[in-house]
Amino acid sequence: MKSSRILLVAAALAAGVGAAVAADETSLEISIKDHRFSTAELHAPADKPITIVVKNLDSTPEEFESKALKIEKVVAGNAEITVRLRPLKPGRYHFVGEYHEATAKGELVVE
Amino acid sequence: MLGALIIVFREVIEAGLVIGIVLAVTRGARGSRAYVFGGVAAGALGAGVVALFADALSQAVAGRGQELFNAGVLAVAVVMLATHNIWMARHGRAAVSGEKSFFALAVVVAVAVLREGSEVALFLYGILASGETAADLFTGGLAGLALGAGLSALTYFGLVTIPARHLFAVTTAMITLLAAGLAAQCAGFLQQAWIVTALSQTVWDTSGVLPDSSIFGRVLHTLIGYVDQPTALQLVAYVTTLAGIVIATRLATPRPAVANVHAAAE
Ligand SMILES: [Cu+2]
Numbered sequence: 603m604k605s606s607r608i609l610l611v612a613a614a615l616a617a618g619v620g621a622a623v624a625a626d627e628t629s630l631e632i633s634i635k636d637h638r639f640s641t642a643e644l645h646a647p648a649d650k651p652i653t654i655v656v657k658n659l660d661s662t663p664e665e666f667e668s669k670a671l672k673i674e675k676v677v678a679g680n681a682e683i684t685v686r687l688r689p690l691k692p693g694r695y696h697f698v699g700e701y702h703e704a705t706a707k708g709e710l711v712v713e
Numbered sequence: 714m715l716g717a718l719i720i721v722f723r724e725v726i727e728a729g730l731v732i733g734i735v736l737a738v739t740r741g742a743r744g745s746r747a748y749v750f751g752g753v754a755a756g757a758l759g760a761g762v763v764a765l766f767a768d769a770l771s772q773a774v775a776g777r778g779q780e781l782f783n784a785g786v787l788a789v790a791v792v793m794l795a796t797h798n799i800w801m802a803r804h805g806r807a808a809v810s811g812e813k814s815f816f817a818l819a820v821v822v823a824v825a826v827l828r829e830g831s832e833v834a835l836f837l838y839g840i841l842a843s844g845e846t847a848a849d850l851f852t853g854g855l856a857g858l859a860l861g862a863g864l865s866a867l868t869y870f871g872l873v874t875i876p877a878r879h880l881f882a883v884t885t886a887m888i889t890l891l892a893a894g895l896a897a898q899c900a901g902f903l904q905q906a907w908i909v910t911a912l913s914q915t916v917w918d919t920s921g922v923l924p925d926s927s928i929f930g931r932v933l934h935t936l937i938g939y940v941d942q943p944t945a946l947q948l949v950a951y952v953t954t955l956a957g958i959v960i961a962t963r964l965a966t967p968r969p970a971v972a973n974v975h976a977a978a979e
Contacts, residue, residue, distance in 0.1 A: 651907070661842060661843075662839035662840075662842050662843045663767065663835040663836070663838065663839045664839075665832065665836075669920060669924065669926060669941075669942075672901065672905065672942065672944075673905065675771070675779055675780075675905075676767055676771070676779065676831075676832060676835055677771065678767040678768040678771070678835070679839070679842065681767075681768040681771070681772075683771045683776060683779070684771075684775070684776030684777075686776075686777075686905065686906065686907045688904070688907075688910070688913045700720065701720065701836055701839060703716070704716075
């Protein structure tokens with residue numbers, strides 16, 4: 603019973619990954635250097651899925667976090683992560699590097 | 714230093730509460746401590762490994778590795794908590810000595826420590842690697858860890874003041890809520906990875922009143938699954954898990970005649 607449940611979940615996941623390859627998305631990029639975001643302000647159109655590649659140029663890890671965007675994702679030193687956002691309403695969405703909240707601040711402007 | 718303390722404490726809260734609850738659930742059961750602390754040790758070890766391979770993990774599955782990993786371990790924890798409750802309902806409190814039940818709880822503890830611990834390990838490693846003002850921040854981080862351990866102790870001693878005949882009902886309810894909250898978190902990670910795109914609208918926003926990033930918000934988040942801006946899917950996952958465990962527990966509970974035998978045996 604248990605293994606069949608796991609199989610079901612795996613099948614559902616596989617189907618989901620296939621369906622989730624969205625077209626028509628906005629791709630953005632941001633980098634972290636000396637615990638600051640290089641472009642502290644990102645711009646994106648409303649109502650379209652967005653992906654943000656976060657490049658960490660520091661040797662120390664950082665956590666890309668945004669309450670407004672419901673994202674909390676660790677990015678190791680000298681590494682990058684991909685953050686996926688659902689279509690958003692117009693507005694300003696704050697994000698921070700949680701480990702260096704005093705300096706690592708940024709905003710995503712959706713319009 | 715205070716900043717480091719708060720960051721680490723915030724990460725550790727979830728694991729601390731889970732450990733405290735599990736210790737209370739298994740109180741007085743012979744052999745259970747080895748399972749619980751074994752779970753803590755396994756989780757801490759796993760956290761170190763995850764932190765080491767954080768980069769590889771996040772690159773996996775087209776950049777969805779972190780979310781899938783989190784969703785996966787959360788799903789395991791939900792299944793284990795449900796298993797435990799159903800097992801306990803079927804066997805009564807006599808089953809507190811059941812090794813299968815201990816194992817399920819040890820896995821839950823390990824998962825909590827693994828998830829929170831990997832972020833703490835990365836954070837502390839970052840402080841060590843950066844060199845600047847490291848000693849002060851490191852002290853803060855360790856103090857945050859100690860506070861987390863204190864929270865476990867506080868939870869445990871708080872729970873065990875409850876009279877034994879009520880403790881069982883209280884911990885059963887807590888574990889059910891814990892599982893529902895974890896299921897909602899799991900749903901959140903699947904949405905974050907765009908594995909599931911349906912039901913993504915926010916149901917309510919109480920982040921102005923009680924942000925779930927605050928200490929109290931975190932505690933509520935762990936205990937009852939409080940989220941300040943839940944998506945519809947998270948709400949569905951929460952309610953479904955809650956109802957599922959309650960119904961399965963009811964079905965697994967022996968009929969009154971049998972239950973009386975258990976009651977008499979206490
Ligand atoms: Cu039990």
